[in-house]
Amino acid sequence: MKRYLYLMLGSLFLSTGLWGQKTDKPGADIFMNYCSACHGKKLEGGQAPSLVSDEWKYGSTQKAIAHTIKKGVPNTTMVAWENMLTEKEIKSLARYMHSLKKKHRQLNR
Numbered sequence: 001m002k003r004y005l006y007l008m009l010g011s012l013f014l015s016t017g018l019w020g021q022k023t024d025k026p027g028a029d030i031f032m033n034y035c036s037a038c039h040g041k042k043l044e045g046g047q048a049p050s051l052v053s054d055e056w057k058y059g060s061t062q063k064a065i066a067h068t069i070k071k072g073v074p075n076t077t078m079v080a081w082e083n084m085l086t087e088k089e090i091k092s093l094a095r096y097m098h099s100l101k102k103k104h105r106q107l108n109r
């Protein structure tokens with residue numbers, strides 16, 4: 001039931017990208033469809049932690065991000081997406097999130 005709710009909430013936030021910049025379109029679309037309901041349209045957080053904070057608890061490399069997306073985080077609202085997204089979608093989403101994290105760091109230097 002939780003997974004269904006996340007999918008439904010995520011679909012309400014469909015958009016073309018964050019901060020008005022050209023982005024990894026598939027990754028941006030996946031983020032807006034599935035992640036923004038909890039993590040915010042601009043990664044600012046809400047129900048789930050901010051993704052623009054300086055330190056990500058479970059790692060900020062593309063590999064670590066993909067693992068977190070795929071397996072979820074036990075005892076949190078972060079569900080495992082490995083049965084809902086393809087491997088290609090997970091990699092695209094991880095690449096997109098990693099690029100946003102990198103852009104955020106550059107903007108805040």
